[in-house]
Amino acid sequence: MRDEEQLRLVQGIQRGDRAAESELFHRYQNPILWKICRQIKTDRENINDLASEVYVAILEGIRKAAFQPEKWDSLEKYVWGVTNNKIRDWFKKEKRDRKFFHADPPSEPIAAAVEEYFLENEELGRHLRSRLAKLATQYKEVLELRYFQELSVAEISAQLGLAPRRVSERINYALKLLRKVYEKKNSGSSILGLFWLLLP
Amino acid sequence: MPCEIKNRDQRIDEFLLGKLSPAEAEAFEIHAFGCAACLEELRLREQMMVLIKEERVTAVATHTRRRPVSLVKSILDFFRLQPNVWIYAGAAAVLLVGLALTQLLRRSETPDIDAANFAELPHLESRVGQVLRSGEFSLSVHAPKIGDNFSGDIQFRWEAKKDGEDFRGAFALKILNNHEESVYATTVENGQYILKAKLAPGLYYWTLDEHGETLYLGKFFVEKPIE
Numbered sequence: 001m002r003d004e005e006q007l008r009l010v011q012g013i014q015r016g017d018r019a020a021e022s023e024l025f026h027r028y029q030n031p032i033l034w035k036i037c038r039q040i041k042t043d044r045e046n047i048n049d050l051a052s053e054v055y056v057a058i059l060e061g062i063r064k065a066a067f068q069p070e071k072w073d074s075l076e077k078y079v080w081g082v083t084n085n086k087i088r089d090w091f092k093k094e095k096r097d098r099k100f101f102h103a104d105p106p107s108e109p110i111a112a113a114v115e116e117y118f119l120e121n122e123e124l125g126r127h128l129r130s131r132l133a134k135l136a137t138q139y140k141e142v143l144e145l146r147y148f149q150e151l152s153v154a155e156i157s158a159q160l161g162l163a164p165r166r167v168s169e170r171i172n173y174a175l176k177l178l179r180k181v182y183e184k185k186n187s188g189s190s191i192l193g194l195f196w197l198l199l200p
Numbered sequence: 201m202p203c204e205i206k207n208r209d210q211r212i213d214e215f216l217l218g219k220l221s222p223a224e225a226e227a228f229e230i231h232a233f234g235c236a237a238c239l240e241e242l243r244l245r246e247q248m249m250v251l252i253k254e255e256r257v258t259a260v261a262t263h264t265r266r267r268p269v270s271l272v273k274s275i276l277d278f279f280r281l282q283p284n285v286w287i288y289a290g291a292a293a294v295l296l297v298g299l300a301l302t303q304l305l306r307r308s309e310t311p312d313i314d315a316a317n318f319a320e321l322p323h324l325e326s327r328v329g330q331v332l333r334s335g336e337f338s339l340s341v342h343a344p345k346i347g348d349n350f351s352g353d354i355q356f357r358w359e360a361k362k363d364g365e366d367f368r369g370a371f372a373l374k375i376l377n378n379h380e381e382s383v384y385a386t387t388v389e390n391g392q393y394i395l396k397a398k399l400a401p402g403l404y405y406w407t408l409d410e411h412g413e414t415l416y417l418g419k420f421f422v423e424k425p426i427e
Binding site for chain 2: 144
């Protein structure tokens with residue numbers, strides 16, 4: 001994000017502008033949930049709790065001027081840092097009392113964002129499963145060698161007797177075939193952004 | 201805004217395969233927080249990797265049974281496609297196919313026990329049972345014990361400490377056959393995993409990796425014949 005956009009967003013939140021809060025929520029809901037789900041394998045209730053904690057901490061930090069662009073380089077880095085710290089807290093607390101934050105129930109937009117994120121993942125999984133089943137053997141083979149056996153392009157090239165460039169092209173084309181069917185639905189996010197405005 | 205990362209595809213792969221240093225991985229995660237295109241691609245490739253792994257495990261589990269059936273099918277398909285050429289040699293061919301089928305079906309009833317699949321790899325044997333990277337980690341592996349022989353589910357269990365505190369983060373658990381081919385890989389948290397997929401009889405090495413570096417190397421057998 002460009003510096004002036006970050007400043008506009010941060011200053012808006014510090015002024016108490018709900019639209020700026022909504023924009024922040026809308027902008028970072030997916031990366032925050034991606035990082036949480038990637039690092040913590042837990043139930044949806046805990047994900048909701050943790051996402052709520054992250055959003056509250058980010059907003060409080062910005063309101064109290066804990067976020068200073070010159071200190072944090074970028075808003076992304078700040079949001080990532082808060083998310084990372086909250087995940088660390090989760091592991092510490094989970095170890096201590098096997099139960100995460102006993103906070104208030106998550107707000108409706110956060111619960112809806114979590115629900116939407118999981119639905120998107122399920123839909124993506126269905127699409128990929130169907131496309132992988134139809135993928136020609138030569139494309140499936142390179143994907144397996146690259147992402148299952150974790151071979152480098154050079155190693156795949158040696159194994160298949162193909163030029164490295166051909167291997168890269170084949171992998172890229174296979175990914176393109178998988179990507180082709182996946183039409184990401186962004187409309188939900190904007191609706192959730194509106195929900196944020198309705199919060200007390 | 202278009203993504204400004206050079207060699208973006210390669211970087212995404214390196215991140216997902218744990219090939220980046222912790223600092224590089226952190227920098228890329230921060231980038232993905234502000235780059236919708238990279239985040240979308242990460243989610244797609246992550247899911248694809250999970251599905252490919254699932255599919256490969258199924259393939260390994262059915263490998264022993266499937267091979268004779270596919271051979272029989274191909275013989276039958278060949279005959280069906282060219283009936284006129286073989287009509288006079290039919291009787292002899294049926295006899296041969298019958299003999300072949302008997303042999304193949306007999307093989308399908310019992311798993312392949314090939315001594316070559318139990319041969320040790322000297323360059324790995326010297327490292328088996330050792331914690332290969334200590335540093336901030338200490339690791340106690342409880343299962344499987346070195347050289348355990350399995351015929352059913354395989355339980356993996358370990359305790360890890362990082363900087364003296366219990367570590368519940370993710371480890372990559374990988375299983376290799378004695379040709380050093382990866383036959384199974386997954387991510388495990390909380391130090392416990394039960395592998396329900398059936399592996400072909402043979403010797404297997406397994407590793408615990410964290411951020412692309414191997415912490416531990418163990419080994420076990422599947423359906424090793426009693427000597």
